[in-house]
Amino acid sequence: MTITIFGSIGSRASRCLWTIEETGQPYQWVPISTLDGANRSSEYLAINPSGKIPAMTDDAVVMTESTAINLYIAQHYGQASLWPDDxxxxxxxxxxxxxxxxxxxxxxxxxxxxxxxxxxxxxxxxxxxxxxxxxxxxxxxxxxxxxxxxxxxxxxxxxxxxxxxxxxxxxxxxxxxxxxxxxxxxxxxxxxxxxxxxxxxxxxxxxxx
CATH class of the missing domain: 1.20.1050.10 (Glutathione S-transferase Yfyf (Class Pi); Chain A, domain 2)
Structure with missing residues (x-):
């Protein structure tokens, strides 16, 4: 299953998109915005009940908070580059x-x-x-x-x-x-x-x- 990043490009989701791009890992981007109410949809609230962006799913892993998402991506998909072994x-x-x-x-x-x-x-x-x-x-x-x-x-x-x-x-x-x-x-x-x-x-x- 592909990693999915939720959030508008003008939000902190952009830093998560950058991180996943650096790894070369396939991903999907869903541009959920707080301006049009998409973040309050039942589908998105099932992922992040707070309605905040960004969020990330990776199989059974569901995460919020851009810095935490970045650490997860780097540790699991950016070994030896974004997250060296040292x-x-x-x-x-x-x-x-x-x-x-x-x-x-x-x-x-x-x-x-x-x-x-x-x-x-x-x-x-x-x-x-x-x-x-x-x-x-x-x-x-x-x-x-x-x-x-x-x-x-x-x-x-x-x-x-x-x-x-x-x-x-x-x-x-x-x-x-x-x-x-x-x-x-x-x-x-x-x-x-x-x-x-x-x-x-x-x-x-x-x-x-």
């Missing part, structure tokens, strides 16, 4: 994944409505500026980790996906630059240009038409 590397993947979730994700989620969904007149710019002032210095840790490295752990792993989705949001959705973080800026573009990421971007462009 336990020390696995530990660092987990460390950076949770760093992204605990140190950065809150800020991205709080800023997103103001810079993406609201008009300039509606947004609370002082609130946005305060959160950016708190968030951006945190990236110094990642900037140092990328010094002399193409990817966070040397080779491309799941850590890169779970981290770079944040900087791609900053540049592509918020319209901000990473000029003060040159290592992160170059790494973000390397990740963006991976074939699997370009495939997801193409899906997103097609969905906007």
């Amino acid at each position: 336990r020390a590397v696995q530990a660092r993947i987990l460390q950076w994944t949770f760093w992204s979730a605990t140190e950065i994700e809150y800020y991205i989620g709080a800023i997103f409505p103001h810079l993406v969904m609201k008009s300039e007149e509606q947004r609370d710019q002082a609130f946005v500026d305060r959160l950016l002032g708190e968030m951006m210095p945190k990236f110094g840790e990642l900037e140092r980790a990328l010094a002399g490295q193409e990817y966070v752990l040397g080779d491309f792993t799941l850590a890169d996906i779970n981290l770079v989705v944040q900087t791609l949001t900053i540049t592509d959705r918020f319209g901000l630059t990473l000029d003060e973080l040159p290592n992160i800026k170059a790494w973000t573009e390397r990740c963006r240009n991976r074939p699997a990421r370009r495939k997801v971007d193409a899906l997103a462009a097609a969905a906007r038409k």
